Each structure stands twice: as structure tokens, then as C-alpha cells.
Amino acid sequence: MSCLEAVKYLYEFMDNEVDKSQYLIIKRHIENCEECRQRYEFEKGVRSLVKAYCTNTTVPPYLYNKIIESLDSIDMENVDQPAKKIVHEQKVVRKLFSTRSYAIAASILLSIAGGIFYYTNHYNDNSISIVDNAVKNHVVAVNDNLVFNEETSVVGNVNKYIGSSVNSKPGNASPLLNAEQIRVVGGIPVRLSGTNSPCVIFDKGGNKLSLQIIHNSSFPFRNLERAQFGPKEFYLGNCRGFNSVLWEEDGVTYCLTSDINKNEMLRFAATLTSR
């Protein structure tokens, strides 16, 4: 191995990113070549400096406690949530069949998953799990950060999605909200309540709102809080700390999700409805 090659792979070698056979070749070269050994030592020195000076920060203890406290408040939010119940059922089943063959377990799980899917689509009292689903879509679309999945990047042509389905010109905004501040920033196709929907993202002064559509289904509104805004009726949901505003128009249910204040969302939702 030449010095040039050794130098070329030095970082990868030090980062443990070369395969084993190559590792040994490079290691031998470094041991036997004075110049490369010095280079290696120098790199090592720099790294240990960086590491030593960047790991000696510890969080103030009150921050740890503050975080634990806010986890408590999330736990409170989540009590009595139907969405949780479904997760629970699935886990119990997995435990029951864990000693049997995987094939049986898998087929049973599949049928149960199918059952849950059916339940999601056809029962009327699961508005909260739909909102939860919308929240998950929202976070995937806005943050792209909770699943390691290359397909969920927020690129895409929004006009393709928003086109005819919503009033995309929030021109007659209510006086409380400056609609000019809002722009469409992206969108991805998602599934909501068993149907395909665009997830269109709006940017309002840095806050992201996403709009999803539940096609042609009569939505089970009765578990949600009702809110009247102007002439229009809206329904409010809250899951995992996100607010959702839902409304119906021409047999289509729209769901707007964000982590901003409910009233602001209502105002924005009102600008999206046609008059």
C-alpha cells in the first residue's frame, strides 16, 4: 500500500468504516511508515482535543427535572385515548402467541391488523384515532424526523395536490389574521382514515400547518369538541400535543393540524373554507 492510498483512507480507517482486510493493510502501513504514523498521531490528537472539550458539558439538573415533569403532562393528555387501546390489544396478542411458530403468529396478527383496519374505517366512535393518524402524518410531513425512511421527504409539487380540492386563495381572510403571511411550502401524499390524501403544508411565520382530506366519508364528529366560527361549524381534536381542526364541506372532511394555538388555527381554517 502506498502512502497516498493510506492517506486517502485514513479517516475511514480511523472511523472504523473500512472492511476488515483493508483495515489490517492500512494498520500495517501506518505502523511501518514514519510519515503516515505521524499523520495518524496528529489526526488522533486533534480528535481527542475535540472530544475532550466538547463532552464536558452537562445539563443543568433543573432541565432534567423539567423534562420529566413535561413527560408527566403528556401522560395525562394520553389517558383514555382509544388509539392507545388498539396498540394495547396488539401487544397482548403478540405476547399470547409468542411461543408458537412465527407463521401462525403472523397470520393471526395480520387478521387482527385487518380487523383493526376495518374498525378504523367503519366504526363511528374513533374520531380520536383519526386525529391521531392525522397528527402522525403531520409530523412526518413537516419534520421528516420520526421515522428513518428515505421516502418521507418533504418534497413534492403542492399544486398537484391542492389544485381543485380546497380554496387555495385565502383572499377574504378574517381581519384577525393576515393571510398574506401564509404560504404553501410543500406536501406529500399520505393515508388518512384509510383513504389517500394529500398532506399540504402551510407556513405561517415559521409555524407549519398541514391540511389533510378524508374523502367522502361521514366523519364521526361526536367525540370532538364543537366550535362555531363565523357561519361555519368546526370540530377540535387534540392528540400528542397537536391541535386539529376538522370541518365538513360538500361531503368531504378536511383536517387541519398544527402545534399552534387553537384559535389561530380556527381563523386559518375559516380562510380555507369557501363561502
Added chain:
Amino acid sequence: MREENNSRKEFEEIAMEHIDSLYSMAIRLVFNKEEAEDLVQETYLKAYRFFNTFQKGTNIKAWLFKILRNTFINKYRKTVNLPSEILYEDVESVNSNLSYKQESDSGELTDTLESKYIELGNLMEDDVKQAIDSLSIEYREAILLSDVEGLSYQEIAEIANVPIGTIKSRLNRGRKLLQKKLWEYAKDRGFIKREK
């Protein structure tokens, strides 16, 4: 209810221990203790809310860093328009053709590596931090995740949402820039010492 407590317990067990790492990274991103605290708190709340989407068996530290990064970007894109993306592209295209030989020769004409190594000992903590902070955010993040947190190229690529090759070149370029900076500081320290 029982289910909930279990996942809460698991979260505290496997996620909370990385709080110092996240905090150190947050400080190097926002340069300010209070904002770093907010960033870490927000990261944990998001992570907890979506803990059921975490893939068991994968590296939770990498997952937390990804959430931290995206929280940072979402938060600071509000105030700062496009961090240093354009600047970074320029640097990349101008310098990508420089071979190792050319780069190192320019630095090594007068100083041997060994003398450089010795001079590094003069560096103070603030010099090192300042040198890291002077790097553009892409380099800074790649170097910290690799050198300090010991994450793999694959994990860093997933956090930054770019291909592995990009991470490799960011590390290459970033480490060289960092060394140049450190070397400048070390020389200054050396001169000050000699003058005394």
C-alpha cells in the same frame, strides 16, 4: 395505563441517558445556553410523543439526534433565512478539486507534523470550541456526530438526510478546515508563549 407506564419507563431508561450529548450538540448549534435547553426539552417531548414510532433495535441516540436536528432547523428557519447552504456549496465546488498533496503542502512547508502536534498542546478549550463553531453547520454537525458521538457514517447520513458519500466529503473537508483553524490558534498561542 400499565402499558403506558412501561413505555414511559423504557423511554426514561434508554432515551434520557443521552441528555448530555444532546445538550452539548445543542450548544454547538445555537451558541446559547437557554436556547440549547429549550431545544433539548423540545426534542425529548417530541421523541416521547412519538416513541412508538421508534424502531426497536436501532440506535436511539441517532434517532434523538435526528429529532434534535429537525427541531433546530424548523425553529431557526423562522429567524434565520437559509443558514449557510449557499456559502457551503461555493466552498465545496471551489475546493473539491484540491488534492490532499496540494493542501497539505501549503501548510507543511515550514512546519513538520511533529512540531504541529506538539503545538496543539497549547490550545485552550475556548480555542477548540471557537474553531468548531467557525465551521459551517454541515461540517460542524458531521464532525461532532462522528468524532464526539462516535456515530457511523450511515447513521450520520440518516440524521442529515443526505447520501453517505456526502457525509464522507463533509468529514474530509470539515476536518481539514478544522485543523487549519486549530493550527492557526495554536501558532498564536505559541507566539504569545515565546514572547513572554
